[in-house]
Amino acid sequence: MSTVTVRYFAAARAAAGRSEETVPGAGCLDDLVEGLAGRHGDRLASVLAVASFLVDGTAWHDRRAPLPAGVTIDVLPPFAGG
Template identity: 75%
Template sequence: MQLTIRYFAGARAAAGRSEETVPAGRSLDELVDELAARHGERLAVVLKAASFLVDGLACHDRRAPLPAGVTVDVLPPFAGG
């Protein structure tokens, strides 16, 4: 049972990849902590400011378990207007 993580823009550069899979069964907060530990301080900084979509919808309960099979999009703040 897996989750798919997709990185966009600065998050992609900081993670060094556009996508990865991780085991399911954790909350978004736990996932963010794991990704920061796995990829280092550069991604940790991006994750602090990023927005997250879970299967295309904004995630409002960051402590709820993420179901297997979902896709989490990591969207850093975008410049411009």
Template identity: 70%
Template structure:
């Protein structure tokens, strides 16, 4: 079955409890985020609400477009500093 890899960074990693996970492909980013919210507790859900997302290193602008099989989705929470 085709999959996508979700990688968590900084506070997202702490909230998820691991650095990455593999999820079945064939859904949009919004659908993927809904599944992640069901799998994890409220800490990750809070991070997902404010995070930015990269699909294969490119900012995702169309959250309804199906994710390509084999894609890597990076979850980037807001970072402090400057």
């Protein structure tokens, strides 16, 4: 079975309780998000609902597009600025 690496940043890292993990590959980003929320609970689910995602460094906007095997997915919550 293929896997993907998920890297968490800022609030996502705090909610997941880790900075990175390897998980079984998912068909699409929506499937991955659902699995991560189930694994880590409501706090991460809330962050994932408003996060942006990079797949191997490229912004991934189509959450139903198939994810390639072996990619690295960065979870980027909204950042406060000033």
